[in-house]
Amino acid sequence: MKLATLNDGSRDGRLLVVSRDLGTAVSAPKDYPTMQAALDNWAECEPELQKLYGQLNDNTAADAFELKIEQLAAPLRRSYQYLDGACYISHIQRNRQARGDSLPDDILDAPLVYQGISHGYMSWNDPIKLPREEDGIDFEAEIAAVTGDVPIGVSPEEAVDYIRLFVLLQDTSLRALVPPELKRTFGFLTSKPCSALGPIAVTPDELGNLWDGKMVHGKMNVWVRGKKFAEIESGIDSPFHYGDMIAHVAITRPFEPGTIVGLGTVSNEDDSVGCGCIGEQRAMEIIKTGEAKTPLLRFGDSLRIEHLDYEGNSIFGPIEQKVSQLQ
Amino acid sequence: MKLATLNDGSRDGRLLVVSRDLGTAVSAPKDYPTMQAALDNWAECEPELQKLYGQLNDNTAADAFELKIEQLAAPLRRSYQYLDGACYISHIQRNRQARGDSLPDDILDAPLVYQGISHGYMSWNDPIKLPREEDGIDFEAEIAAVTGDVPIGVSPEEAVDYIRLFVLLQDTSLRALVPPELKRTFGFLTSKPCSALGPIAVTPDELGNLWDGKMVHGKMNVWVRGKKFAEIESGIDSPFHYGDMIAHVAITRPFEPGTIVGLGTVSNEDDSVGCGCIGEQRAMEIIKTGEAKTPLLRFGDSLRIEHLDYEGNSIFGPIEQKVSQLQ
Numbered sequence: 001m002k003l004a005t006l007n008d009g010s011r012d013g014r015l016l017v018v019s020r021d022l023g024t025a026v027s028a029p030k031d032y033p034t035m036q037a038a039l040d041n042w043a044e045c046e047p048e049l050q051k052l053y054g055q056l057n058d059n060t061a062a063d064a065f066e067l068k069i070e071q072l073a074a075p076l077r078r079s080y081q082y083l084d085g086a087c088y089i090s091h092i093q094r095n096r097q098a099r100g101d102s103l104p105d106d107i108l109d110a111p112l113v114y115q116g117i118s119h120g121y122m123s124w125n126d127p128i129k130l131p132r133e134e135d136g137i138d139f140e141a142e143i144a145a146v147t148g149d150v151p152i153g154v155s156p157e158e159a160v161d162y163i164r165l166f167v168l169l170q171d172t173s174l175r176a177l178v179p180p181e182l183k184r185t186f187g188f189l190t191s192k193p194c195s196a197l198g199p200i201a202v203t204p205d206e207l208g209n210l211w212d213g214k215m216v217h218g219k220m221n222v223w224v225r226g227k228k229f230a231e232i233e234s235g236i237d238s239p240f241h242y243g244d245m246i247a248h249v250a251i252t253r254p255f256e257p258g259t260i261v262g263l264g265t266v267s268n269e270d271d272s273v274g275c276g277c278i279g280e281q282r283a284m285e286i287i288k289t290g291e292a293k294t295p296l297l298r299f300g301d302s303l304r305i306e307h308l309d310y311e312g313n314s315i316f317g318p319i320e321q322k323v324s325q326l327q
Numbered sequence: 328m329k330l331a332t333l334n335d336g337s338r339d340g341r342l343l344v345v346s347r348d349l350g351t352a353v354s355a356p357k358d359y360p361t362m363q364a365a366l367d368n369w370a371e372c373e374p375e376l377q378k379l380y381g382q383l384n385d386n387t388a389a390d391a392f393e394l395k396i397e398q399l400a401a402p403l404r405r406s407y408q409y410l411d412g413a414c415y416i417s418h419i420q421r422n423r424q425a426r427g428d429s430l431p432d433d434i435l436d437a438p439l440v441y442q443g444i445s446h447g448y449m450s451w452n453d454p455i456k457l458p459r460e461e462d463g464i465d466f467e468a469e470i471a472a473v474t475g476d477v478p479i480g481v482s483p484e485e486a487v488d489y490i491r492l493f494v495l496l497q498d499t500s501l502r503a504l505v506p507p508e509l510k511r512t513f514g515f516l517t518s519k520p521c522s523a524l525g526p527i528a529v530t531p532d533e534l535g536n537l538w539d540g541k542m543v544h545g546k547m548n549v550w551v552r553g554k555k556f557a558e559i560e561s562g563i564d565s566p567f568h569y570g571d572m573i574a575h576v577a578i579t580r581p582f583e584p585g586t587i588v589g590l591g592t593v594s595n596e597d598d599s600v601g602c603g604c605i606g607e608q609r610a611m612e613i614i615k616t617g618e619a620k621t622p623l624l625r626f627g628d629s630l631r632i633e634h635l636d637y638e639g640n641s642i643f644g645p646i647e648q649k650v651s652q653l654q
Contacts (some may be wrong), residue, residue: 011367040338078583080405080446083516092452104511114513115442119407119583131480135579152653153458174579184431186441187514191408252462252501256405256446286425326479 001053001203003028003165005035006072007123010037017049018200019056022317023155025067026052035076037199039257040163042148049092067258069317074121074197075167076146080256082118082169084142084264085111085245087238093266097281111240111248112271114187120194124319126299127327128172130193136175137323139295141276141305143234143316144169144262145214145242146201150255156243159250160213163242168198168307168316169262175279175296198316210309214241215291218315220266220276223304224297229281230274232266236308297323328380328530330355332362334400334450339363343396344376345527346383349644352394353379357604362403362528366584369475369491396644401448402494403473404633407583409445411469411498411591412438412572414565418607425610425619438567438575439623445587447521449537451646455499455624456653457520463502464624464650468603468632470561470643471496472542472569475527477582483570486577487540490569495525495634495643496589502606502623525632525643537636541568545595545642547603550631551624556608557601559593561634573576581622624650 002020006027015028017037029052032038032045082321086092092112093103104112120129130137146165154162177191210217214323219237221228240248245261265276275281282292297303305319329347332340333354342355342362350455356379359365359372380386395626413419419439420430431439449455457464473492481489504518537544544562567575572588592603602608624630633648 067579078407080407081444086513104509106511112511112513113516115444115516117408117442117580118445121582130579177579180433182512184433184439185509185512186439187512187513189440189442189576190579194581249516251458252504252517253444254447254521 001050001206003035003038003075003201004048004199005073005075007071012077012211013073014281017052018054022067022069022200024061024063024064026055026056026064028052035245036258039146039148041247042257052245065257067128069123069199072199073123075165075199075201076258076260077121077195078119079258079260080118081259082116083113083245083249083259084116084262085113085240087111087240087245087263088265089239090237090269090324091265091276094280094283094287098286108239109246113245113249116188116192122194122196122321124317126196126321127324128196128321129324131173131326133298135177138173138278139297139303139305140171140173140265141220141222141230141232142169142171142265143167143220143307144260147246147255147259147261147302148257150246150250150259152250152252152254154247156241156247156251159243159246162246163204164257165201165203165261166207166216166316167201168305168319170196170303170305170319170321171229171262171265172196173277189301196319198319200317202316207315210235212313214243218307218309221306222274222276223307224278225301230276232268232273232276234266237268299323299325307319328377328533329375330362330365330402330528331526332400332402332404334398339404340400344379344383349394349396349527351383351388351391352392353388355379355384363585365445366473366491371586396526397452399526400450401524402492402526403524403585403587404448405446406585406587407445408586409443410576410586411589412440412442412567413589413596414438414567415592416566416574417564417596418592421607421610421614425613435566438572440572440576441459443515443519444521449521449523449648451523451526451644453523453648454651455523455648457501458650458653460625462504464625465500465605466556466630466632467498467643468547468549468559469496469498469589469592470494470547471587471589474582474586474588475584477573477577477586477587479577479579479581481574481577482567483574486570486573489573490531491584492528492530493534493543493623493643493644494528494587495632496587497523497630497632497646497648498589498592499523500604500606500613522542523646525646527644529643534642537562537642541570545634545636548633548635549601551605552628557603559595559600559603561593564595565590565614591595623649626650626652
């Protein structure tokens with residue numbers, strides 16, 4: 001099933017069920033006006049939404065209308081929890097090696113995770129408006145799971161059953177603000193402004209073979225300043241999967257529905273595929289040549305992220321953003 | 328104005344306006360069924376709520392009923408953002424000194440803040456259910472601000488105008504899980520399980536002289552295992568106030584309404600007043616005698632926190648919790 005949120009001017013938008021080919025949509029039943037309301041009542045609403053999805057795909061849905069992707073907001077504009085990992089080892093390894101560090105001793109003991117900003121999610125085509133280029137504007141390409149209620153103490157194997165949706169995530173980062181913030185050991189805060197979500201949220205079953213019960217396979221395609229930047233396999237090269245991430249944090253807390261769980265910037269050991277953020281690309285350049293050449297994002301620069309299956313079909317829709325100066 | 332949330336079995340409860348003497352209450356108008364809905368629409372709803380508050384205090388409110396404090400949930404059970412500081416210097420200084428560390432160089436440059444768990448807030452009298460005593464169960468006594476929409480780039484002076492409410496906060500902490508987590512520099516996660524909020528949320532104007540536009544004055548009273556543990560002045564000994572905290576994080580992000588902002592464990596330089604958490608008490612014991620004597624919380628232990636004005640009146644209602652084992 002594919003879901004989306006119509007930007008109707010309200011804070012949380014209006015929940016839509018979207019046809020498989022993204023051609024048509026229908027408003028969700030009035031008991032579930034928003035994505036949060038659906039996730040809060042998933043057991044009851046999921047069969048109703050699935051029924052509407054079937055009717056949309058059969059062209060029999062009453063009140064179906066043409067989907068206009070430019071009218072879509074982030075599927076969830078605000079969430080009660082965002083957990084972001086640094087799970088792809090080559091991403092961490094390159095960043096540390098470039099500054100002369102080795103991997104932390106405990107890197108394989110448990111996923112490296114922080115709780116980050118979970119509100120203000122931009123639409124897929126919103127401009128990235130930020131006050132200063134000097135803060136070091138970068139993106140991170142990720143696929144995030146959206147959970148239902150997750151009980152405290154869940155195992156990694158059980159945890160994946162609480163995943164309701166997957167979305168594309170552009171985790172905006174301010175590289176110059178990261179080192180002083182991490183030096184204080186309290187995690188990322190000002191170095192992580194609002195991020196963007198892809199327009200279409202997809203249930204695990206809709207992914208077919210791309211979802212192996214642990215990871216989402218397929219290729220993360222990235223273009224920066226109009227040029228192809230990376231094409232990364234999302235389903236490999238991480239020792240931890242979505243269930244590990246959820247279970248690790250759920251050791252001492254249950255989750256609210258709508259928790260967004262990312263594995264961090266997608267990255268492959270094969271360095272010929274490019275990088276899921278500019279920071280890692282610059283680290284790779286430093287390792288190879290002693291000098292970072294690719295500039296971080298500047299005002300006016302464009303970014304495009306799209307996750308494709310092995311036949312080239314877009315799974316979550318694109319993220320297409322331009323960076324501009326916040327006035 | 329005093330507000331509260333009735334535990335009606337729903338996820339977000341039902342918003343109540345509560346009389347000044349906490350004797351009676353009335354349901355908020357149906358357009359604002361929950362605390363979040365009121366905060367989302369504060370400009371429109373605040374005059375309506377204030378009118379009801381005046382009628383309640385005059386005994387002229389239609390449909391007023393007797394307030395039963397044991398039926399109250401946390402004023403906000405889930406929020407889109409919780410920012411917690413470590414602002415009271417003596418709290419940090421004692422904890423660091425006990426382990427042989429000095430204060431960080433940049434401690435006065437900007438507030439030390441992390442983004443923590445913002446869901447699962449317990450009611451004021453809920454048991455603290457946790458899986459293991461060995462995790463090192465502790466509390467932290469705080470007063471938290473609840474904001475409205477906060478624009479990006481706000482100044483500390485402007486920031487305090489976006490505070491809608493204040494609440495009492497018991498920030499549950501797992502001391503044994505803190506050091507390995509902070510060593511990873513990604514902030515607190517498993518070391519911070521669900522916390523509790525006091526039953527009554529209070530607007531700044533209701534605080535009178537206790538709110539000086541920067542800090543909330545009065546005395547934080549704490550009892551542990553039935554014995555008086557601390558009586559701390561909440562309005563002194565912090566170089567940063569609520570406006571500083573909000574402005575620091577808002578450098579690169581706007582806030583959603585309902586953001587909860589704590590200054591961290593209240594603490595005074597005068598060490599005769601006791602401590603706002605057991606961890607700091609143990610640090611003080613180590614500094615003075617070389618040995619920590621006061622045990623952390625164990626299953627069966629009780630905790631009481633109440634913030635009083637200088638005439639001994641309870642401002643936010645009490646937090647009274649017992650620790651028990653999660654089955």
